[in-house]
Amino acid sequence: MSTRVRSIALLVGLALLLVFPLVGDRFYVQFFSKILIMTIFAGSLNLLVGYTGLISLGHAAFFGIAGYILALYSPDTAAAGLLTSLLLSVGGAALLALLIGSLVVRTGGIFFIMATLAFAEMLFYLFHDTAIAGGSDGIYIYQRPTLMIAGWQPLDLANIVHFYYLVLFFSLAAIVSIHTLLRSPFGKVIVGIRVNEQRMRALGFHTYRYKLVCFVIAGALAGLAGYLAASQFGVVNPEMLGWHLSGSVLMMVILGGMGTLVGPVLGAFSLMMLEEGFQSITKHWQLLTGAVIVLVALYLPRGFAGLLPKRTGNKTLPPRSKGGTGSSAAVDRPYV
């Protein structure tokens, strides 16, 4: 696909997203907001999985904690301030990512997969088994956050159109930030780590620090998504930290095509539309989702992005190079 066709497609897509709430049905405006939130969430995980090569199965921890922070911070009878609550939620998610990250980033490969999942589940049990924030039933946010500037209220998150545009703004901002990040020296380092971490170390990069910072950035972005999700539905429960959500978002990243900017967008749209469709067919819709996932794993290793026509100067990330001295394969598979 030529760059021109691509730009036109992007612009048309963007225009559609911009005018959609003016013409679209209320239900779909909300549904699209939900999808856009998931693109932020998936984009944040893509930073880890697609670019740095760290497969996290516990990313919902940061999504959920941000939601819980908003819920606990919101007063029952008044609306929380948008800026303060957003800052608290995202900061809290980043802090949690720093804490968990400093432990799990010490490992790699399959250890990393297991450890991220285990820590996220720990958080799940913390909120599920204790009385903090309503236990297994969760907690309600009775009044959605609002933005107040000197008595003027430009944004009310209870208004679904306001909410849609806020989410659209944040998802575009997230994509632009990730794009900028990837072209920076930091971005070059994380991609280098994905391809050959041992060589990066030999070149003098303290890879632990870079992986940890990347983990924190991804956690903060996931926190942004979690904050928005909590404000959209006004309810937060332990499922928001659970491994089904971690699994789903990982599926979005892989389905869409890892290590590409459009991948998470594609993945979030396709998985959520598919699930929506399946749910209308049968109560056992996860059977169909599972079948699709299995088929993609077997036949579309590069995800749906692999189906798109290739653009000149292939921008998708190459596979991790195998072998090489001291590759992670040797670390991953000791003797029995």
Add this chain to the structure above:
Amino acid sequence: MSEVVLETRDLSRNFEGLVAVDGVSLSCRMSEVHAVIGPNGAGKSTLINLLSGDLRPSAGSVFLRGEDVTGLSSPRISRLGVGRSYQRTNVFLPFTVFENCRLAAQSRLDTSMRFFRQALHYRAVSDAAMRAIEQVGLAQQTDKPVEALSHGEQRQVEIAMTLATNPSLLLLDEPLAGMGAEESVQIVELLRTLASDHAILLVEHDMDAVFALANTLTVMVNGAILESGEPQAVRSNRLVQVAYLGEHDFGSNRF
């Protein structure tokens, strides 16, 4: 005499009881090429891995310019001005030659925790990368992905990356292995030039290159030093001839 850049004392490494490097003491000065030779399995690569921080010594110490660096991690050793190349090409295969060397040069920024400005806009980094590429003679291939290059050219990338980190001590693990004759001559020439202002520890099987370059020659057998000294003196040592030639026939023109 010039400054001692690298010194090891009784350096050893075991792998589950197996001794790979056994009490090695050697040194390498500025402007010196110290070649280490020995049959396969003599522990030469393990020695390099111990010096570069890829492996931790079981016993003994390593000093860089008199400072004890034993057990430091490979990033820290690299940042002290030690560059190494690998016996088996160990690069970023999907990246271009330029990006491989640019990453190497970027490692000399005080930090890469820079998130906003484009990496390509750091002129000093790009210039250092281009210099290294020109030094090894790969200027024509700059924008090709390394996986598309010939084996010999990939070996040149390996050396260019090492140079792009601007090291004062070079640890070269069989840099000529797998190179064509023409490229070998070019790299030997390059090493001769580099020797004037670098300390070079060279592990190499190509004896013509070793005798063309080395000021000091060390022979390792079974992890330990068998003989070390002036190349011509070592060559004439009968023990070396028996141990080395007896086990491995490198052909009359090689040793």
Add this chain to the structure above:
Amino acid sequence: MDPHIFLIQLLNGVQYGLLLFLVASGLTLIFGIMGVINLAHGSFYMLGAYLAWSLTAQLGNFWLALLSGFVLSVVLGMLLEWLFIRHLYRRDHLQQVLLTYGLILIFSELRSIVWGDDVHSVAVPALLAGSIPLTETLAYPVYRIWLSIICVVLAAGMYYLIQHTRLGMMIRAGASNREMTQSLGIDIGLLYRLVFAFGIALAAFAGMLAAPVSSVYPGMGNQVLIICFVVVVIGGIGSVKGAMAAALLIGLVDTFGKVVEFEIGGFRVLPELAGMSVFVMMAIVLLWRPEGLFGARLR
């Protein structure tokens, strides 16, 4: 703590640990030998428990259910390996995660379609229904003791198989060098099929054994999977010895954590937080030895 209650908790902890070992060893073997991360491993534990429930009802005999359930799981394992898993050996971990996650969803829905979403219980077989009296008021169920013994026998058998038999030698060789094993004329495809089938059958068997002591419920597979991940991270990946040590450790910590109320610096630590204790242990191990207690050192 009363010494008798202590003894009972100790036995419970060991029994839970041994059961965890059965599930976790299958997970670690499949990873250590085949290099495949099997997220669906917990599903087989859940399937095993439902099989025990359903087959006991059908056949009217727990022992027949156990036997036929085990055979069924081995067959299922070989079928799954042939259908799906064998395509994953040379792929990234990511595709393995993707495919086995898909399998979790599929098994969970199949279970829902075939057996429904209700919680069930399985009666302890008559032969083992009694209890051994410890004091006049306290007794310990025979079934739990028998269960621990079966687990120990299986663990010993596994150790013997891996260390002292030709099959075990093949398994160890396959783990360290796939190409070499192939050149020795060992049918690596068949070997892997057997390892996978045996690995998941262990998980299913553990589920069957657990059915009479715990209830049979839909979420049991995911819960056990996560604890098994903790076992593998603590024990070291691919290490059966490590899995044993870590499983016992977790069994004890978890069991005692649930009955003991600590006070730390004036704060009463609630038993509800016992679920966290195993994760705290994992955090400590990651800080101290990121490669696990029995994993290979990195440098």
